[in-house]
Structure formats: structure tokens, C-alpha cells
Amino acid sequence: MTEQTPQDETREEEKxxxxxxxxxxxxxxxxxxxxTGVAEGATNINVEGRRxxxxxxxxxxxxxxxxxVSLEDAEVTPVEVIKTWKENYKDFWPEGNLFYAPLAGITPGEVALISGSLPGGVKLSTGVMVxxxxxESFSLMTPEGHPFSGWITFSSFEEEGATVAQAQVLMRANDPLYELGLRMGGHKMEDEMWRKTLENLAAHFGVHEPVETNLLCVDPRLQWSHYRNIWHNAGIRSALYSITAPLRWRRNRVRQD
Amino acid sequence: MPEAQVKMNVRGAGEKASIIDVQGELTAFAEGVLMDAYNQASDGQVRAIILNFEDLEYMNSSGIGLLVTLLIRINREKQQLLTYGLSDHYRSIFQITRLDDAIAIHDSEEEAVRAANSA
Structure with missing residues (x-):
């Protein structure tokens, strides 16, 4: 064991x-x-190794x-709201979408897997990184292949004496196919999903207030230089994974025999 | 919403560039201050905005979101966004969020001003 010199201590204090x-x-x-660790029922085909x-x-x-949503009628602080949101994140999601929380919970750097559906009923396996x-807030960032490229920030703060819970998405569709899907009902599905999530969160605190929605197009231009993102499209890859399930089953049987 | 814990000072840096000194916390509450500073900085013939982060004390993900929307606005005006004074920690955040793909990061004010005025 080495003793710390006064210079080391100064360096540590400076650091x-x-x-x-x-x-x-x-x-x-x-x-x-x-x-790290794939929960039962989750599929890790579009997250591991992606950026x-x-x-x-x-x-x-x-x-x-x-x-x-305003939580005016609930005696709850922003810190309590975020603590509850982190601990029960998956329970506030509407039915039909599954969030497999990381073992360590909503902590920076952890990766969660998601099973959802796209317009047209296409099953989707994807994920997010914390x-x-x-x-008082947390943000989830998407991997390549996810329907959108960006992050969602969940926060809570006081406004005019009331605690407010907020979800804010900053996103672009990841590729041309997703952009088309968003325009043909995907945006509506997504808006409904987050509205429902906030309603469920508010209901947890005994509040039944309407959810305010504000949609702002920050940049209407398409980034054609990123059209190749479609290579990682998780919807296509999830569909192919489902279609080829019998082949994998057969291959595994042959190996066992 | 709570008051923004940030101050921004705008100064010129040659004919084509302006510097915004960011002092304090970059969070969602800084939006008004940042956009006011940008409006002031982009007066005249300015083609490049340089953000000085030497006195950045705190930044959350909403703060990073503000930088994205500022970048879009700057690109729309056909201007360029540059930075300097980022600590290793904040450089790493620019890497994680992939802002470094679109915002030029420089080590010093001299280097950033030179790059801004030569573009």
C-alpha cells in the first residue's frame, strides 16, 4: 500500500x-x-452490438x-414521481407493449429490451439504453434499427405550485420505411401510447386529469444521407426472425439427435 | 418552472463569428436564455456560432436536447456551430449522444475562432 503525499491529495481535491x-x-x-441478462420472453436480436x-x-x-399531466391533486414531489416512474416503468405502459427492465433498474448505461408492435400488426423486438x-428525470436513447432515432426524457417538476409529470420525445424516423409508417398511423399510435402512459402514472397517484400534448416539427427536412439505416430496420429483422423460427427449431432438433 | 441557473455572454470573434460564453447549468430551463443569446449572436454577417463551455457546471439530457434544436436552427440559417472548453466528461457526453458527428469540437478559443473564420 502506498501512502498519499500532499501533492496526491491536492491532485485528488483538484479532480x-x-x-x-x-x-x-x-x-x-x-x-x-x-x-446484460435477457429476461424470459425477451428477444435480443436487434440491440446487442448496435450503436x-x-x-x-x-x-x-x-x-x-x-x-x-398535472398531478395537482396529489401530495407528491417531483422526486417521488420519478422514483415511482423508474420503479414501475413497465407497469405504466399500455397493453400490447412489453418493457423488460434491466436487472439493475433504470440506471445510466443499462439496456432494456422491448417487445412491441408496428402499424399493420408487425411484431417488433428492439430496446433502449438509459x-x-x-x-428528477431520466432519458432513454434508441439503438440502430429502432423505429425512431433519438431519446425520450421523462421528468417531473413544480409549476405554479403543482407537480407536473412530463415525457418529451426528440426523434426522427430511423429510415424511409419507418417514416412512411409514422405518417400512416405510427405517429398517432405513438402519441396514444405516451398519453396512456401518463394517464396510468397519474392514476397511480389517484389523479385523473387530461394529458396535454404538444407536437412540434423542429426540422421538416428528410436526411436522405441516412436512408441506408434501413439495413438495421428492427421491424424487418423481427419479421424475418419470426418467419425463420421453424428452420431454427428444425436445426436445433438435428443437433440434438 | 424554476428559473434558469445559467448566464450567457455574447461577444464577437472576427467578422464572421460570435462566441456565446455559457456559465452555469444547461437544462430545459435554459431554453429562453440560449435562444436569446443565439439571436443576439447571429446579428449581421455572422456565419459561425462558437459555444464556450469552459464554465459549464451542469448539463442534463434536456440540455443536450436544446443543443440539438439550436443546431437545427443554425443549419437552417446556413451557419456553422463550433464549441471549445469542453471537459473530458462533456466530450464523452457529446460522443454518447453523437452530437460530435455534427458539432465541431476544438481545444481552445483561438483554434475555434480560426476554424470559424476560415470556413
């Missing part, structure tokens, strides 16, 4: 002084996503969608 307050809240950089993508890497129009998490 701590320089360490930003938000350091513990952010995920660490990793080139690709890694899933996380932000709103700048997508194809479609850039949208900022804000859904919020980009940021503090006591």
Missing part, C-alpha cells in the same frame, strides 16, 4: 473540484450496446413531442 455534479447521472461511452443513435442520425422529420438518470 473532485473538476468532477461535474452530473457525472454520475450519465451513461459512459461505449461503441456498441451490450445487454445508440440520436436525433441527428435519423432519416425522417425531426419532431419534439411533449406530453404532460442515457441519463437523476432524481
Amino acid at each position: 473532485q473540484r473538476r468532477e461535474p455534479r452530473d457525472a454520475a447521472y450519465w451513461a459512459h461511452y461505449a461503441e456498441t450496446l451490450k445487454v 445508440a443513435v440520436g436525433p441527428l442520425q435519423g432519416f425522417g422529420k425531426l419532431w419534439q413531442k411533449t406530453y404532460r 442515457l441519463y438518470a437523476d432524481d
